[in-house]
Amino acid sequence: MQVTKHCLMVIAAALAGWSGTIVAQDGDGAQQMRLRESLRERMPGLPAIDAINRSPVAGLWEVRVGAVVFYADESGRYVVHGEMRDLGTQRNLTKDRVDQSTAITFTDLPWRDSLTTRRGTGERRIAVFADANCGYCKALERELAKLGDVTIHTFPVAMLGPDSRKRGSSILCAASPERAWQNWMLRSTMSKASKCDASALSRNEAYARRHLLRVTPTIVFADGSRHEGVLSVEQLRSKMAAAAAAGS
Numbered sequence: 001m002q003v004t005k006h007c008l009m010v011i012a013a014a015l016a017g018w019s020g021t022i023v024a025q026d027g028d029g030a031q032q033m034r035l036r037e038s039l040r041e042r043m044p045g046l047p048a049i050d051a052i053n054r055s056p057v058a059g060l061w062e063v064r065v066g067a068v069v070f071y072a073d074e075s076g077r078y079v080v081h082g083e084m085r086d087l088g089t090q091r092n093l094t095k096d097r098v099d100q101s102t103a104i105t106f107t108d109l110p111w112r113d114s115l116t117t118r119r120g121t122g123e124r125r126i127a128v129f130a131d132a133n134c135g136y137c138k139a140l141e142r143e144l145a146k147l148g149d150v151t152i153h154t155f156p157v158a159m160l161g162p163d164s165r166k167r168g169s170s171i172l173c174a175a176s177p178e179r180a181w182q183n184w185m186l187r188s189t190m191s192k193a194s195k196c197d198a199s200a201l202s203r204n205e206a207y208a209r210r211h212l213l214r215v216t217p218t219i220v221f222a223d224g225s226r227h228e229g230v231l232s233v234e235q236l237r238s239k240m241a242a243a244a245a246a247g248s
Helices: 005-014 030-042 093-102 135-144 162-172 177-187 200-210 233-247
Strands: 051-054 060-065 068-073 115-119 124-131 150-157 218-221 226-228
Touching (some): 030 051, 060 093, 115 177, 135 177
Parallel strands (some): 124 150
Antiparallel strands (some): 051 060
């Protein structure tokens, strides 16, 4: 299939919401450089390419842009957008690559943009991506409030519209953002806020897009595993214990 406007639109749709500059992580050989330039010329709307590697199919190269993987021939004239499966091993190679590129290393989370609540020893750690207007996030907050000896890192995002951004910004600009978050999520009381830099919302959203965190709340455990949606306090304790065991 020759690269056409329609093909570019398909890939662009898969990349919807992606933003930011990507730094190449893989060494570029001469062929990779030629393919990169060819794709840039033929697909001017394509965001920066993260990596280009040989695929298991001769003459077909794997191209990764953020969390999106597609395939191109050596000339960059033909592209294939879809999943590549190895029927011998029954593995979805495209999904494997996406999972690899979107995996979360807990210690590398953008801590400066989180709200941190510590209870007791704080020895157990958990991260939550949540929207201030998300009812499920509020339900999760009530379960989190029952945990002891835990450090909770909340990454506010505004995925549910303009009012989410307004409330999220007000919380971040309160005298104590952590307390303001608790007041709103548990008691529906909005704390007084002043003007400040609330760009952490946008950075958290960009991080969420890069790592395919599409649902609020999304819980990230210490071993990098994640869960979308609400968990009871018993389920939280169980998953935190499993994550601790996996990391030991």
